[in-house]
Amino acid sequence: MIPYLQLLQDVLDNGQFKGDRTGTGTYSVFGRQVRYDLQAGFPLLTTKKLHVRSILHELLWFLSGDTNIRYLKENGVSIWDEWATQEGELGPVYGAQWRQWKGEDGKTYDQVATLVEGLKKNPSSRRHIINGWNVACLPDETKKPWENAAAGLMALPPCHVLYQFYVCNGKLSASLYIRSNDLFLGNPYNTASLAFLTHMLAQQCDLEAGEIVISIGDCHLYANHLEQAKLQLERTPTALPKLNILRKPDSIFDYRFEDFEVVGYEPQGHISAPIAI
Numbered sequence: 199m200i201p202y203l204q205l206l207q208d209v210l211d212n213g214q215f216k217g218d219r220t221g222t223g224t225y226s227v228f229g230r231q232v233r234y235d236l237q238a239g240f241p242l243l244t245t246k247k248l249h250v251r252s253i254l255h256e257l258l259w260f261l262s263g264d265t266n267i268r269y270l271k272e273n274g275v276s277i278w279d280e281w282a283t284q285e286g287e288l289g290p291v292y293g294a295q296w297r298q299w300k301g302e303d304g305k306t307y308d309q310v311a312t313l314v315e316g317l318k319k320n321p322s323s324r325r326h327i328i329n330g331w332n333v334a335c336l337p338d339e340t341k342k343p344w345e346n347a348a349a350g351l352m353a354l355p356p357c358h359v360l361y362q363f364y365v366c367n368g369k370l371s372a373s374l375y376i377r378s379n380d381l382f383l384g385n386p387y388n389t390a391s392l393a394f395l396t397h398m399l400a401q402q403c404d405l406e407a408g409e410i411v412i413s414i415g416d417c418h419l420y421a422n423h424l425e426q427a428k429l430q431l432e433r434t435p436t437a438l439p440k441l442n443i444l445r446k447p448d449s450i451f452d453y454r455f456e457d458f459e460v461v462g463y464e465p466q467g468h469i470s471a472p473i474a475i
């Protein structure tokens with residue numbers, strides 16, 4: 199996970215301070231790219247312990263098209279609690295746009311099903327995209343996330359906005375644009391989630407997993423994460439774990455939590471950091 203640690207150092211060295219929506223303040227750089235070869239190991243941070251359960255359940259929840267935190271809470275995952283309404287609603291966030299993008303004609307579009315079909319039938323295509331940025335559903339910036347959700351708008355606009363997939367020489371690679379990235383808390387989740395998704399899609403399409411490439415717009419460290427970032431940089435990264443998927447489900451929508459086994463994940467201790475809401 200050297201590219202991640204280099205990015206942390208980059209932001210510590212070059213980040214400019216600016217205020218932000220949450221009132222916390224961040225140090226940021228604009229426009230960065232990191233890449234990981236999935237054949238070299240599964241990209242989980244070893245310089246702090248990540249809650250892999252949360253990452254995997256969140257991805258399965260996105261893929262199911264669900265936008266209520268009930269499923270996450272039933273599985274002990276609390277990472278979306280702060281943005282939801284009392285009823286657990288987040289409005290039409292990722293799951294809704296991925297699986298039920300609403301067209302003007304009342305028709306809904308399943309971008310994930312279309313993606314898998316396209317990867318299988320027309321692998322050389324340059325149009326393998328999932329896009330979360332549905333302008334009609336963006337929140338009213340003057341309202342709180344849960345107020346927007348209650349009004350049927352997204353609680354937060356998507357951060358991991360645009361996914362593109364690429365098939366070459368029997369390998370599936372993925373590129374993700376993240377418009378705004380919380381480098382200490384969000385980025386490690388986004389990286390591992392993209393890696394899980396790429397392995398799942400590769401399995402469904404009888405391909406090997408290739409590379410993941412992450413391009414970041416506003417790449418920031420919250421002002422109250424600086425000490426944690428420095429502590430992590432004092433640590434030496436160790437060998438990456440390996441992902442085993444224990445069966446081949448019938449479709450991309452049939453994966454269960456128990457199907458995944460991460461072998462050899464031996465991270466250093468967890469480093470806690472406050473989340474900016």
Ligand SMILES: Nc1nc(=O)c2c([nH]1)NC[C@@H]1CN(c3ccc(C(=O)N[C@@H](CCC(=O)O)C(=O)O)cc3)CN21
Binds near residue numbers: 252278475
């Ligand atoms: N400020 C901010 N950063 C984010 O990364 C973020 C948001 N907001 N809002 C929406 C989602 C929710 N995500 C989150 C939310 C919380 C954690 C977090 O607190 N992680 C802890 C462990 C918590 C757990 O997994 O139970 C960590 O130490 O990684 C991570 C990602 C990513 N997103």
Ligand SMILES: O=c1ccn([C@H]2C[C@H](O)[C@@H](COP(=O)(O)O)O2)c(=O)[nH]1
Binds near residue numbers: 355380381
């Ligand atoms: O997957 C995610 C989701 C969210 N984030 C971070 C990036 C920002 O710190 C906040 C969102 O605030 P905005 O004002 O909407 O940019 O959440 C992330 O890193 N990854």
